[in-house]
Amino acid sequence: TEVNYLGQLSHSNLVKLIGYCCEDEHRLLVYEYMASGSLEKHLFRRVGCSLTWSKRMKIALDAAKGLAFLHGAERPIIYRDFKTSNILLDADFNAKLADFGLAKDGPTGDQTHVSTRVMGTYGYAAPEYVMTGHLTARSDVYGYGVVLLEMLLGRRAMDKCRPSREHNLVEWARPLLNHNKKVLRILDPKMDGQYSAKTARKVANLAYQCLSQNPKGRPLMNEVVELLETLETNDYSQEEACTSVKKRNSGRTGSHREGSADRSRSTNVRSRSEPPKESELYDPTSFETEEKSESDRG
Template identity: 85%
Template sequence: MILLLTVVHGVGSYPNKRNPASQPKLKTPEGHDSRRRSSIVVIPETVEDLQQNPGISDLDIFKYEEMKMATKHFRPKQVLGEGGFGIVYKGVIDEHVRPGYKTTYVAIKELDPEGLQGDREWLAEMNYLGQLRHPNLVKLIGYCCEDHHRLLVYEYMESGSLEKHLFPRMCATLTWSRRMKVALDAAKGLAFLHGAEMPVIYRDFKTSNILLDADFNAKLSDFGLAKDGPMGDQTHVSTRVMGTYGYAAPEYVMTGHLTARSDVYAYGVVLLEMLIGRRAIDKTRPSQEYNLVEWARPLLNHNKKLFKILDPRLKGQYSSKTVVKVASLAYQCLSQNPKGRPVMSQVVEILEALQVPQVKD
């Protein structure tokens, strides 16, 4: 079971009333990395700002009625998944929903007002994905912010989450070559975030937040917990601890000090899950194997022990030399000392050298 460590901002983070004489608090980011949108984007700091000035974002703005039409009135059969944010529906936006709109399959995420996240997280995700553009980040198409309704509209990722394919109930598991491709894609997404002129710390890297398209290209999704990284002489960002149990870096849990290497630790957890074929936290296992990192990390540097704990479904698909290198990388990413972890650009470089030709499953 995946547990949230704690929620920083609950539902209703913003006051219901506002001084009508006050002006919306808007900020314009400066020095944006060239990989973000080329134009300067004015960022709303509150939902009220967004509602009063809908033109401040260049995302598509949808009406709630259009969202109902796109999801066939939020029909249960359209549900793709459900989490702390709310429910995600498969939808289609076409001429019938909005005249002149090219037929587009989308994923529509509706905020649950009683859920674990609120307006602040919804707005954070809209702001980050509204600016950031990269092949390994899910594309945000638009949003709906009408009355109490909060929805985000994304590109549709046909193959679902890495979690679904790594821990399948019915479908076939991912091959070794596809796992390594997903690992590389996800690493590129994190490296992009960390390497921007205004760095972003993802803060919730896990298998359920890595989505796969029809060709199993991986993209990062769900930026509700993302945080601006340290700038200038800053070594870290201090914040209340948030994330998912089993993935959060130990120093972040202990001190609330957040750095890019906090994401590197979470990446190491996911890489370990792909190697071993087990969840980060699994209560169905014996007590000594309940926490995957605590149980498996000490074995990663012992080849005989390593090959005994590898996912048995991968037998015959990999070279021993490659497995040892990937295990060593996971070991480094999971270092208790943040300075002992590689940066994500180094992870990308290592994984690129280990890629093998893709074979159809």
Template identity: 80%
Template sequence: MGGCFSLEEQRLQSRTGTSAEAGGPDGLRKCKSDSKAISSVLAPPKDVEDLQTEGYGNVNIFTYNELRAATKNFRPDQILGEGGFGVVYKGVIDENVRIGFPSRQVAVKELNPEGFQGDKEWLAEVNYLGQLSHANLVELIGYCCEGSHRLLVYEYMACGSLEKHLFRRVCLNMPWSTRMKIALGAARGLEYLHGAERSIIYRDFKTSNILLDADYNAKLSDFGLARTGPSGDQTHVSTRVMGTYGYAAPEYVMTGHLTARSDVYGFGVVLLEMIIGRRAVDKSRPSREHNLVEWARPLLVHNRKLFRIIDPRMEGQYSTKAAIEVASLCYRCLSQNPKGRPTMSRVVETFEEVQSMPECQDILLQNCMTGSVTLYEVPKEPAEHVETEKAKQEPTAKTDAVAVAVAVPPTNGKPVPQSRRTRPANGRSKSEPPLECKLYIPSPDSDGHQLGLEALASPPSRNSSRDDPPPVDEDLYKI
């Protein structure tokens, strides 16, 4: 297995046409191409005592008072989310926080000493993100380990997590092209991790850990469960099973054997969620559809059934050939046999081939020319107001129906039979939202774009509707 990873690295270098260059004191080497950068062996991980005095080259060491100032004294209205690690705050680091520091928005994650995760996960994040740098990995700006305080400072991600966009009730109608862009970016992030001389296994790939910037570029976050992969003649690393239910590879759950192909399975689950628009586990569905992979994977290789289960919100946004190719890739990623899954390098190549298809280019151009706008749906209005609106529409609807009937002239003195399938009286097509739904375009400063780093915390909303599917992304299990 170790030899396979070495061959994979050589093949990647030949694709980029660049050789690894020696870099920094941390023992890292990076290619000139950001998207194909390959790291060499990581430096030995540092412990808390080391990090208090000596960190990593491009990572800042902040004091607790500096981060308190950046988050306005950890004010409640600055909270972006809350999870097993602790609370995530939005903040700004500028001249008022540290002299000479360029002003920028950040997300500050504070460890809860009594939470599910602890120093081990905090150290893993600092030691990995402190040495790794890639366009599809979230940037670690700094950290604080002053006394008992454990905090991490990340770049602020304006569009929040993929999970928020796919599954929240007030959700973004994310088009096919955007989903494929996100999938490709996340795949490149995993490819970079797996391309190391000794691979890095992410181990917790899921929609809530994929963050999106203002341009919907995907970045992997939360490296608390990441592990260094096998080396030499080893085929796997044995570890306690941890992760999120529904995303972990079956062989890892059964044996605790972890490989890079375990991440490929998790990627397949996320890709399936993006194709179908459903959660990996959804107990609100009929019993046979509770587990998305078990229900949907067999349908991915049957074309007629495939197009029945693709997210209907993306109708008309993709070519048949592209959908079949992506579904086939997803099917292979979800293979029960790890050896039957493609490498992440092959996954990236497949997405790049799909993007370059003439059919995809034509559809993308057509969508751009129509000037389509992505909209949000707000919660439905009270029933009384809806009934009033419907009552106002009824006279107009009846008049329209009469007008249509009169407008058709008779043939040979006989009336022309009317089809029972008529256009809705209010002139709206079936694909348009119902009358009781309002649509609005959120501004960049609205809540729809200030989800921040919730993917690192993802709290359930107290005011969420009963129709919302139960959140599963925070359910860590141990076997």
């Protein structure tokens, strides 16, 4: 399956299949090297090293582009196993989808879905697919929503080590995603101070929509890409604005310090016997104070 798909598809957010071996019982696939490993490793396995908000959003956008490409192919392809361990990162943290072992051709023409045996990973599979075996592109959107939720909260989709009501991340967290205050309390504390509340709420709302129980209530992946690109552009503009303001303020502070230093030097250079200049005797603040004192006495 992987050879069939990756041998024909080429996209910057899909891993490149370099070659394969198929001799007798020997099976081997050779992919491009992804130096930073999987998203799962960085979210859940690495100690003392966490992904920043901006990196997580970049990964979310890259992965969305990969899915949108598959869904928009001449014959749509359903990935069917979208999860953090199947998202690989290169040295620059560009994300690419890997492992097409469960990929399947999607519905075409008048078909609304394809029927197939239920496969995938528990916690990521769309509820309608689990119950009926009916598979559509929006089944992938649900899986994307689960991964986006994991990136926002820094928690696994299924975690039996947590209190019983929090075992299933979607069941516990989805109702909180539309609460302006509550959603900010459950975000991964490792990202504190790295995002604006407004942007975080928009991403949380996107995850909420992707996780809709009704497939028709979920956005298409190209719509997800558009929204994330808009948020990325807005965040970049805000960062640029903040940077320019800081530069202006630091420039003013520097000029003020230089001016003060120059005045100080000119005062020190003057001979002690030289009478002070009239301009150096003038202090606006003391002048105003004296004026007020005289008016008070009057």
